[in-house]
Amino acid sequence: MRTDLAAFIKDSPAGREADAILRKCVHCGFCAATCPTYQLLGDELDGPRGRIYLIKQVLEGHPATEKTQLHLDRCLTCRACETTCPSGVQYGRLLDIGRHLVDARVPRKLPAALLRRLLRAVIPQRARFALLLRLGQQLRALLPTALARKIPHRAAAGEWPQSRHARRMLVLDGCAQPSLSPATNAAAARVLDRLGITLERAAAAGCCGALSQHLDAQDEALDQMRRNVDVWWPAIDNGIEAIVMTASGCGVMVADYGRLLAHDPAYAEKAARVSALSKDISEIIASEIPVIKAMLAGHARHANVPISFHAPCTLQHGLGMKGRVEALLGELGFTLTGVADSHLCCGSAGTYSILQPALSQRLLANKIKALTAGKPAAIVTANIGCQSHLQSATALPVKHWIELLDARLA
Ligand code: SF4
Ligand code: SF4
Structure with missing residues (x-):
């Protein structure tokens, strides 16, 4: 694609990066075939090629409008287009x-701006989010059905193993996951404990920064990343093998710390090290398959209960791990039902389900239909956002797949 970037951005790092990306696009339109919003709305401007065109126009000095902002807001950032x-x-x-350029030129109306501010003030703050969730759980009976459905029931984490092994890994607790699904990290700790690995928590670490980053609050996100790097550094210095991610949405963010903090001389090197150590839990389990298979040898009676796997966009498109968890679960003896259009987003997409509820609900309905077509006994996934979103629309249990493996090994 030919470009002629405007003087205001041409020679900046963002301008040079955008220019290099734009020049790669050959307008072929293949990406539209896998874009969820293009499929729903059928408008070129709600597909990747149209959005690229809109961004190019702004970069070339054309005015950004509310319409430009709307088409960019409707993007899920699912990155299915990148995979295609x-x-x-x-x-x-x-x-x-x-988005950064457009938001700087098109101020949002007060209610929309306040909602975004509120989301940034609550969700990444673990204690505030836990308090609000607890309140919602207690008042569930008084809430409108649509809202009550979004609030998960309280769940127990189960025991966190106390044994100390020579092999040690850190886990990111994150912000919302500990209260929405406390069993996920505890299950990961129990599975790893059986494999002779101690999973350590760093209580002072918090939100990975993804939420603020995607709501165009980059400085806030960078501060959250720096805090996590500082909190994790003593354990890294002390020889931990990996920083384990049990939410692929956080995983894709932490894997990017090195790039996002590359401009900061005080953090560039440390952030790159953190990114190199960041591993999705499936990568750890995949390297232990023979040991786990030996442990599972006596548990074959459970193998035929069908389950369906929802592949989060952050796992398959963001981390480029398409099909890996499905293959892993198959190898460990789980029976997976087929899921049509597994490349499509469920509509959770960070705060998308709150900011674009109508589109999000249509995607959710399609996804539940695809996930339940094979009559599974449960749905498993790999990201807390997808897990909560899917659970709001089905009576089937929706869990992280590591909980299933934990139960099988118990
Ligand atoms: S697939 Fe989409 S983004 Fe990629 S070159 Fe074609 S039009 Fe451009
Ligand atoms: S990120 Fe997803 S929703 Fe956005 S343009 Fe790409 S495929 Fe479409």
Whole structure:
């Protein structure tokens, strides 16, 4: 694609990056075939090629409008288009740059701006979020059904193993996951304990920064990243093997710390090390398959209960791990039902389900239909946002897949 970037951005790092991305795009339109919003709305401007065109216009000095902002807001940042693109266009990076420019030029109306501020003030703050969730759980009977459905029931984490092994890993507790699904990290700790690995928590670490980053509060996100790097550094210095992610949404963010903090001389090197150590829990389990298979040898009677796996966009498109968890679960003897259009987003997408509820609900309905077509006994996934979103629309249990493995090994 030919570009002629405006003087205000041409020679800046963001301008050079955007220019390089735009030049890779050959307008082929292959990406539209896998774009969830293009499929729902059928408007070129609600597909990746149209959004790229809108961002290019702003970069070239054309005015940004509320319409430009709307089409960019409707993007899920699912990055299915990146997986499909034959030219390697880094759409997600271009979108971050485009949204930042457009939001600076098109002020949001007060209610929308306040909602975004509120989301940033509550969700990344673990204690505040836990308090609000607890309140919602206690008042559930008084809430409108649509809201009550979104509030998960209280769940027990189960025991966190106390044994100390020579092999040690850290886990990111995150912000919302400890209260929404406390069993996830505890299950990961129990599974790893059986494999001779101690999973350590760093209580002072918090939100990975993804929520603020995606709501165009980059400085706030960078501060959250720096805090996590500082909190994790003593354990890294002390020889931990990996920083384990049990939410792929956080995983894709932490894997990017090195790039996002590359401009900060005090943190660049440490952030790159953190990113290198960041591993999705499936990567750890995949390297232990023979041991786990030996442990599972006496448990084959459970193997035929069908389950369906929802592949989060952050796992398959963000981390590029398409099909890996499905293959892992298959190898460990779980029976997976097929899921049509597994590349499509469930509509959770961070805060998308709150900011774009109508589109989000349509995607959710389609996803539940696809996930339940094979009559599974449960749905498993790999990201807390998807897990909560799916659970709001089905009576089937929806869990992280590591809980299933934990139960099987128990
Ligand atoms: S990130 Fe997802 S919703 Fe956005 S343009 Fe790409 S495929 Fe479409
Ligand atoms: S598939 Fe890639 S090269 Fe083709 S239009 Fe989409 S982003 Fe551009």
